Amino acid sequence: MPGLLARVYVTPKRGILDPQGKTVEQSLHVLGFDEVSDVTVGKYIEMRLGGASREAADARVRQMCERLLANGVIEDYRVELVADRS
């Protein structure tokens, strides 16, 4: 079975203070990019997975998020699985 590539997006929960996003937004304004608002900064994690089924891989990656990759108190996460072509 070919491997899978997992893409994990970890973002600050809505309503949670995002100081990194605020800092980036202010810096963009200083640089003249005044059209920008509501900047949030999160993490984007890619990883290769061995040859498990898509369902099993999805459950495993969610476990990884709960246990290590995301802080459930302040962050949301989203998982995408794609066929690993490389």
Place this chain on the structure above:
Amino acid sequence: MPGLLARVYVTPKRGILDPQGKTVEQSLHVLGFDEVSDVTVGKYIEMRLGGASREAADARVRQMCERLLANGVIEDYRVELVADRS
């Protein structure tokens, strides 16, 4: 014209040392997720843009990446623009 939502993915260039990715990979192995390899950790930035055309917005966001959001020496970036529905 309705606004746009920009999604920016900043990732370590291939072949560049990614200590954060290595650390996450090792931690996942310690936790028993042995199927994981080639972990990379990057940034995921979302922002709202005022009502410019898609072409103009794309060019502006690329300028933001070059000037602030990504370090071109060690990082690649990818930009997606979607209609802002919120």
